[in-house]
Amino acid sequence: MAKSGKSQFAILGMLGLLKKSSGYDLKKHMESSTQYFWKETFSSIYPVLEELEEQKLIVKIEKKAKNNRKRNDYILTSKGETVLKNWLMQPVEPMQIRNELMLKLFFGNMVSVEVNIEHLEKQKKELKKKLSIYQEIKHELSDMPTSESLYSLLTLDHGIRQVLSSLEWCDNAIKTLKSVKK
Amino acid sequence: MAKSGKSQFAILGMLGLLKKSSGYDLKKHMESSTQYFWKETFSSIYPVLEELEEQKLIVKIEKKAKNNRKRNDYILTSKGETVLKNWLMQPVEPMQIRNELMLKLFFGNMVSVEVNIEHLEKQKKELKKKLSIYQEIKHELSDMPTSESLYSLLTLDHGIRQVLSSLEWCDNAIKTLKSVKK
DNA sequence: ATGGGCATGTAAGGAGTTACATGATTCA
DNA sequence: TGAATCATGTAACTCCTTACATGCCCAT
Secondary structure (H helix, E strand, C coil): CCCCCCHHHHHHHHHHHHCCEEHHHHHHHHHCCCCCCCCCCHHHHHHHHHHHHHCCCEEEEECCECCCECCEEEEECHHHHHHHHHHHHCCCCCCCCCCHHHHHHHCHHHCCHHHHHHHHHHHHHHHHHHHHHHHHHHHHHCCCCHHHHHHHHHHHHHHHHHHHHHHHHHHHHHHHHHHHHC | CCCCCCHHHHHHHHHHHHCCEEHHHHHHHHHCCCCCCCCCCHHHHHHHHHHHHHCCCEEEEECCECCCECCEEEEECHHHHHHHHHHHHCCCCCCCCCCHHHHHHHCHHHCCHHHHHHHHHHHHHHHHHHHHHHHHHHHHHCCCCHHHHHHHHHHHHHHHHHHHHHHHHHHHHHHHHHHHHC
8 A cells, every 4th residue: 555645545535525537626625615714725636646546546538528638537437436435434543743832832931922813814814814714615515405514614613713703712812912012 | 843742832832831741741741731731642742852952942951860860850941931932922724623423423324323422422421530630630630729710711611611611512412312222 | 819617737845744763760 | 661852863765946958839
C-alpha cells in the first residue's frame, strides 16, 4: 500500500461520491464542499491519481471529450471501494493542530495591545467571510433530499458552529483587550 | 533568515516568556501551556535551537548543573527579541486545516451509520478529556496576577469554547444519526 | 487577440515526523 | 537493579507545497 498519506483517501472518497470524475473536477468539487476542512492541490491530485491507478484502486477512462480535448476520467474499482470503506471504518487518528493566531496571542505580552487587537479584527473578518460561504452551501444543500445531504449537513453544521463560537470568542477577546488598554 | 518555518518562532517566543531555558524545558513548558494549539518535538527543537544560535538570535549558556549533568540553557539576544516581535506583528497566515473526522463523516454514506456514530463517540471522549485538562490549566492560571496571565487566559478560553462547541455538535450529530437509524 | 477557465502534469524543496541512539540520575 | 525522568541529539523519510511548464478553447 506504500503511500500512507491521507490525500489518497480524500480522492478515493470524492470519487466514491461522484462516481466518475477527472482530477480537475475532483478539485472543483472539493472547493465547493470540503474546502473548509480538506483541500487538495493539482500537484497532489494528479500523481496520487496515477498511483491509485497503478494499485488498481481506480481505472482511467481516457475519453477525448467532444472537442477531442484531453480529459481523463476515473472511476472506483471494487478493490478501491473496499480500501476506502476499510479506511472509513478505522478510528480517526489524532491530528496535530497548529494555530498561528493562538501562538501569536500567547506571546501577546511582547507587543502592544493594539497589535493583538488587529490580529483579532482580521480574524473576525475572515470568519465572517467563511460564515457566509457556509450559509451559501447550506442553502444549496437544502434543495437536495435529506438522505443524500445528511453527512454534508453534519460536517457543514460543525463548520458553522465552530465559526460562530470563534466569532463570539473574538468579540470577547477584543473587549477584554480594549478594557485593559484603558 | 533562511528557515521560514514557524517552529523557530514558537521557540523564540517561549524563550521570551521563560527568559532562560533548555531545549528540554522548552518542551515541558509547551506541554503544559500551548499543547492544545502548538507542539514541538525534541527532533525539531534541538536543531532549531542550534540554528537560532548561529543566527545570533539566542545565546547558549553551557552550564554543568550541580551534578555536572549536561544542560544547555538559552536566552534571547536583543536581535532575537527584535525578530520575534517583528513576527508577532506580522499578520497571521491562513492555515490549511485538515480534519480527518470531518472527511470520514463527509463520506459517511459509504459505511454504516454505526461506524459514524462510533467515530463521534470516540471524539466526544477525547473532547471531554481535553476539557478537563483545560480546566485544570485554568485553575492554575487563576493563581497568577491577571496582567501576566491575560494572554494565556485568552487562548485558553478559545480552546474551551472550541471544545464546548464541538461537544454540542457531537451530541447533536449522534442524535441525528440515531434517529436516522430507526 | 487576449485573458480567463479548462486540463494535466513535473521538479525541487521544505518543514516536520518517526525511528534510532546514548547516557546520567533518581527513586522505589 | 530496574524503571522513570532528565537531557541531547542524528538520520531517514514522507508528505505536501511552491513554482514551473504547457496548451487548448471560449467569450469579449
